Amino acid sequence: MNTAALLAEINKVVRGKEAEIKKILMAMLADGHILLEDVPGVGKTTMALAFSKAMNLHFNRIQFTPDVTASDIVGFNYFDKNKNQFVYHEGAIMANFVLGDEINRTSSRTQSALLEAMEEGAVTVDGTTYELPKPFIVLATQNPIGSAGTQPLPQAQLDRFLIKVSLGYPDFDSQVALLRDRQTTQPLEHVPAILNAEMIQQMKQDVQQIRIADALLIYITKVTVATRNHTDIVQGISPRGALAVCKMAKAHAYLAGRSFVIPEDILAVWQDTCAHCLVVGNHVNCNEILARIIEQTPTPDEQLA
Numbered sequence: 143m144n145t146a147a148l149l150a151e152i153n154k155v156v157r158g159k160e161a162e163i164k165k166i167l168m169a170m171l172a173d174g175h176i177l178l179e180d181v182p183g184v185g186k187t188t189m190a191l192a193f194s195k196a197m198n199l200h201f202n203r204i205q206f207t208p209d210v211t212a213s214d215i216v217g218f219n220y221f222d223k224n225k226n227q228f229v230y231h232e233g234a235i236m237a238n239f240v241l242g243d244e245i246n247r248t249s250s251r252t253q254s255a256l257l258e259a260m261e262e263g264a265v266t267v268d269g270t271t272y273e274l275p276k277p278f279i280v281l282a283t284q285n286p287i288g289s290a291g292t293q294p295l296p297q298a299q300l301d302r303f304l305i306k307v308s309l310g311y312p313d314f315d316s317q318v319a320l321l322r323d324r325q326t327t328q329p330l331e332h333v334p335a336i337l338n339a340e341m342i343q344q345m346k347q348d349v350q351q352i353r354i355a356d357a358l359l360i361y362i363t364k365v366t367v368a369t370r371n372h373t374d375i376v377q378g379i380s381p382r383g384a385l386a387v388c389k390m391a392k393a394h395a396y397l398a399g400r401s402f403v404i405p406e407d408i409l410a411v412w413q414d415t416c417a418h419c420l421v422v423g424n425h426v427n428c429n430e431i432l433a434r435i436i437e438q439t440p441t442p443d444e445q446l447a
Contacts, residue, residue: 145171145345145397148196148336155192155329156185158316162307163189165414166281168393170342171349174304174386175260175280177245177418184309186283190241191330193281197342198335199238200275204256206248212255216265217272230267235259238275238339242282246295256280257299277342297377297421304386305411306418345396352392354403357442362387362408368435369420375431377421390415405441412436 145167152163166189169176178186187203194201204215217233234240235256242256259265260280264273282303284295300306312320323329337345362384370378379387390411395403417428 144336144341151196151333151336152189152192154323155333156189156309157320157323158312159185159189159309162309164397165305165307165411166193168390168397168411169304170277170279171345171396172304172386172389172393173277173346173349174389175282175302177300177303177306178281178283178309179286179306180283180309181286184311186281186309187241187243188330189309190239190281192333194239195330195333196336197239198338199277199279199342201239201241202234202237203241203243204234205243206245206252208248210248210252212252215252215255216259217267219268228268230270230272232272233265235265236272236275238277238279240278240280242280244285245282246284250296253295253299256282257295257302261302275339277339277346301380301383301386301419303418304390305414307414349389349393349396352395352401352403354388354392355442358391358403358405358408359388361405361439361442362391365412365435365439366416368439369416369432372431372435374426375420375422379416379419383416383419386415386419387411405443409436409441 149160149164149167152167153160156163166176170193180186190203191201204210213233215233215235217231217236219228219230221227222229245253245256259274260278263278264271266272311317366379366384366387368378369375372378387408391403391407394407394410395401398407413429413432416432420428420431422428422431
């Protein structure tokens with residue numbers, strides 16, 4: 143696999159975030175999209191650019207502001223006098239890798255245009271449908287909820303993202319290394335192309351073929367159903383969320399070099415895949431609830447012991 147080389151290159155650009163970078167790659171290989179919630183300046187855009195360069199993908203960045211419209215995202219038709227007909231002008235979403243920067247600073251209608259295209263893999267303009275390129279990856283960022291000028295994504299749309307992660311600030315040594323690296327050069331300029339679109343599509347197919355036993359499907363169902371019956375949870379994990387756990391567990395197994403899922407794969411992706419899909423009461427910590435549900439639900443291995 144070329145994934146180890148790819149991760150190594152990204153880690154050179156974004157220091158001290160190996161675990162988060164690996165999760166993001168897993169989501170890409172699981173045919174999903176990623177939501178990053180972070181304060182400005184921690185490397186979100188740099189990381190997205192590094193991924194697009196290492197994967198050799200066509201990259202577009204959308205800087206979301208209140209005046210960005212749905213047509214900016216999906217495109218629009220205009221009348222071409224030379225051709226005497228209407229012609230489709232592509233929107234910013236027509237790329238293999240789309241960085242949606244500060245998605246929660248734009249209007250709900252514009253957010254919906256992006257999120258619907260993510261779900262459908264296509265855009266429809268004036269009745270004509272245009273397929274999105276393959277692979278198609280969206281990495282969207284949002285500022286912490288409550289920041290000036292932000293509005294939260296609708297809860298019904300959040301689970302269109304396979305995972306939600308946060309980079310956070312680098313540790314002390316990683317920031318020193320980052321400052322040292324950038325005194326004379328920009329590491330992003332030296333990221334080589336390790337993969338390409340065809341290779342990524344093949345890797346995604348390989349992830350789909352990872353085996354997951356019925357016992358583990360039953361386990362995933364038990365823990366997701368438990369979120370729907372929990373007293374502190376207003377809205378639990380949907381069937382789409384349960385499928386997301388399966389996809390991410392397969393990707394985790396793939397990066398570990400296995401052709402089958404084990405319970406540890408599910409545990410490793412559980413919180414990042416599920417926390418953003420829950421609606422909870424005030425002063426309730428999603429991750430603590432998810433951790434308790436896992437603790438209280440025996441894994442298939444424990445049941446057989």
